Amino acid sequence: MSVECAAPIADETLADYWTGDLAPPDAAAIEDHVFACSACARRLDAVASLGEGLASLARQGRISGVISHALLNRLQRDGVTVRLYTLSPGDTVPCAVFPGDDVVVVAMRADLSGVRTVTLRATGPGDVTVAEIADVPVSSAGDVLWATPGAVIRQMPSQHVHLTLRASDGTGVLGEYVLDHAGTS
Amino acid sequence: MLAVDASDGELARMVAGRTAGEAEEAEAELYRRFAFRIRLYGLRHLGDEDRALDLVQQVMLVTIEKLRQGAVRDGNQIGSFILGTSRTMAIDLKRKERRRERLREAFRPHATVAAEPDAALDLDRVESCLAQLGERDRAVLFLGFYAECAAAAIAGEIGISEGNVRVVRHRALARLRACVMASRLTA
Numbered sequence: 001m002s003v004e005c006a007a008p009i010a011d012e013t014l015a016d017y018w019t020g021d022l023a024p025p026d027a028a029a030i031e032d033h034v035f036a037c038s039a040c041a042r043r044l045d046a047v048a049s050l051g052e053g054l055a056s057l058a059r060q061g062r063i064s065g066v067i068s069h070a071l072l073n074r075l076q077r078d079g080v081t082v083r084l085y086t087l088s089p090g091d092t093v094p095c096a097v098f099p100g101d102d103v104v105v106v107a108m109r110a111d112l113s114g115v116r117t118v119t120l121r122a123t124g125p126g127d128v129t130v131a132e133i134a135d136v137p138v139s140s141a142g143d144v145l146w147a148t149p150g151a152v153i154r155q156m157p158s159q160h161v162h163l164t165l166r167a168s169d170g171t172g173v174l175g176e177y178v179l180d181h182a183g184t185s
Numbered sequence: 186m187l188a189v190d191a192s193d194g195e196l197a198r199m200v201a202g203r204t205a206g207e208a209e210e211a212e213a214e215l216y217r218r219f220a221f222r223i224r225l226y227g228l229r230h231l232g233d234e235d236r237a238l239d240l241v242q243q244v245m246l247v248t249i250e251k252l253r254q255g256a257v258r259d260g261n262q263i264g265s266f267i268l269g270t271s272r273t274m275a276i277d278l279k280r281k282e283r284r285r286e287r288l289r290e291a292f293r294p295h296a297t298v299a300a301e302p303d304a305a306l307d308l309d310r311v312e313s314c315l316a317q318l319g320e321r322d323r324a325v326l327f328l329g330f331y332a333e334c335a336a337a338a339i340a341g342e343i344g345i346s347e348g349n350v351r352v353v354r355h356r357a358l359a360r361l362r363a364c365v366m367a368s369r370l371t372a
Contacts, residue, residue, distance in 0.1 A: 012355040018229065019329040021336045021351070034222055035268035036193075041222045048225050050362060051330035053311040058331040062312055065320050067327070068342045074332040116344060133320050137344040 061102025197260030
């Protein structure tokens with residue numbers, strides 16, 4: 001039996017409920033509605049399903065791009081094998097990915113005081129851009145974390161990868177770093 | 186009347202006062218309609234799949250038994266009855282879990298990754314659709330749906346207001362869902 005809902009809950013509110021952003025009385029009201037309304041229950045199921053998909057990808061280390069310390073902490077807490085390389089400006093670091101590594105995180109230290117957002121550019125042999133991430137908000141932690149799934153790095157040949165971190169407002173280079181990628185160990 | 190055409194209240198009345206085996210079709214339909222809602226409630230309040238599935242089994246068992254005994258007064262309120270039972274049992278499960286957790290803390294050397302049932306969602310598709318989102322959109326989605334950060338905490342992490350986090354999350358989720366659905370249609 002399929003019945004349309006006379007007063008459907010907005011998708012945004014369902015997402016707020018699922019992520020725990022509603023006050024308890026509001027969350028309880030959503031639950032009351034969902035247990036009385038199959039249409040909204042199905043829509044909540046769709047939100048939850050995508051949320052579970054995201055969590056599954058993260059737990060498998062299938063996470064790319066700039067990540068926050070909160071996300072790194074959660075990955076480590078969940079037992080995801082994170083290979084972490086920490087670089088200061090000017091560093092060249094030999095790096096490798098090991099068979100059990102789920103995700104590789106490069107922590108680029110820099111003086112980020114007064115900087116709100118940065119742009120990260122990664123270049124390979126011949127100065128070819130392999131990744132460029134613009135307007136990344138920076139935290140007070142003093143570094144930028146760049147994550148790549150271990151499975152992706154295992155496919156990469158041995159090469160030098162140059163990383164350049166710039167302030168998005170064009171005030172200049174915050175740090176340059178080199179990963180001397182030796183392939184899979 | 187076929188169970189599949191019945192309202193929730195009619196289904197409850199079909200089961201009420203019957204013995205095991207007399208209203209199997211109605212019981213199965215009741216399970217089909219409510220089990221996933223109890224699972225969602227369990228995931229939201231108990232935090233993992235195993236405990237959510239335990240909750241489903243326990244709540245549906247109690248519901249069917251109470252209906253058979255004629256102990257549910259108003260069949261039209263069956264949804265409220267199931268939600269109330271879910272709330273009570275989830276509290277009980279959490280209490281038991283806290284006791285187990287105290288014991289486990291004493292012996293567990295490190296956290297392990299839980300097995301991931303890949304349900305109906307194609308993770309490759311979700312991953313490919315995620316790659317099409319912007320950096321900030323992905324960060325908000327992972328922080329909210331995986332790291333379980335509230336909007337206020339995400340706002341602090343990525344330097345936008347709490348209200349903006351919700352707007353970004355809503356739009357990113359809508360784009361992700363549209364992409365996943367479109368890929369499903371063309372697959």
